[in-house]
Amino acid sequence: MRFHFLQAVRAFILLAFSVMLLKLHFTGEMTKFINPKYESLSQSASVLFLILFIIQTTRIWTAKENSQHHHCHHDSHDHNCSHDHGVSPFNTKKLIAYVIIVFPLVTGFLLPAKVLDASIADKKGGLAVLTNQKSEKEKEEKPAPNNSQQEDPVINGDLVDLSRIEELVYTKDEYNQLIQHLLQSSTIKMNDDIFSTYYDEIQTDIEKFKGREIELKGFVYKEEGLEQDQLVLSRFLITHCVADASIIGFISELPEASSLKENTWIEVKGVLDTTNFNGTELPIIKITTWKKINEPKEPYLYPISVKIL
Structure with missing residues (x-):
């Protein structure tokens, strides 16, 4: 029997990728890299890597006569045997390729x-x-909410579930009911699952929500140009993965702002108003009560998908 070192390395790499993906799912850290709706695809990938690993193990050991048979016979000018069977000498090109593959592991x-x-x-x-x-939202056309005057978002007699963080897929009717609920609420509660949707609506037409009470949580971000008593209460919105993450948030007014360090997570209640920053009208939260909190287990936000029936 002949042992093929590079084939063994390839098998180990496939197994390592499978184990790494399974580990990220088991620890719950996968959602720090991708939108939860893609978790099933990631799980499928870990299984696929495992299957490829099993197939690859059959190539690690071969009978000597078979290994000799698979060698390219250059003397016979066999041009049909020009590909790599995993037994060719190790070179710089292969080294670079393996380093690139192993780095994420x-x-x-x-x-x-x-x-x-x-x-x-x-x-x-x-x-x-x-x-x-803000400028882009003003140009977008938003789905028109229905004319229902219900206080709670109700679909066919059932309350819309506002905590579907794992799903985030709504029908157009459900989506319209969510917007209607926002328009009618005296206190806007920016729960994680509907945060981005409500945020878009507020950004599009600030005047509709001026004077409303708002409750939300986020991390402290500061930037040159803000007043001493101002900060940005921020979140990251992930559409597909962390590579496309975008920051969303509200300028907030708080007397203690200067004493709060960046990345501190706080939960606040306040009143929505408007302010002008670099010539653009933006919403501002005049904070009335606040408290420090620990970073949430799920720190990112994910957009709602509207299902077209």
Whole structure:
């Protein structure tokens, strides 16, 4: 029997990828990298890597006569045997390829999952992004809410579940009911599952919500140009994965703002008003009560998907 070292390395890499993905799912850290709606795809990938690993193990040991048979016979000018069977000499090109493949495994196993924070918000543009979002939202057409005057969002006699963090898929009727609920609520509760939807509505037409009470949580982000008693109460919105994460949040007015460090998580209650930042009208929260909180287990927000029936 002949042992093929590179085939063994390939098998180990496949197994390592499978184990890493399973580990991220088991610890719950996968949602720090991807939108939860893609978790099933990631789980499928871990199973696929495991199947490929099992297939690859059959190539690690071969009978000597078989290994000789698979060698390319250059003397016979056999041009049909020009591909790599995993027994060709190791070279620089292969080394670079293996380093690129192994790098995410090393970082995945050795480095803890890091949550995006204020430093990343600054690199992504900070308040410049928020002002751009405001301009873009003003140009977008939003689905029109129905004319129901119900106090609670009701679909066919049943309350719409506002805590479907795992699903976040609504019919158009349910979506319209959520918007109607927002328009009718005296206190706007920015729960994680509907945060981005309510945020878009508030950004689009601030005057509709001016003077309303609002409750939300986020991390502290500060930027040059803000007053001493101002900060940005921020969250990261992930559509697909952390690579497309975008910052959303509200400028907030708080006397103790200067004493709060960036990345501190706080939960606040306040009143919505408007302010002008770099020539753009933005919503501002005049905080009435607040408290420090621990970073949530699920720090990111995910957009609602509207199902077209």
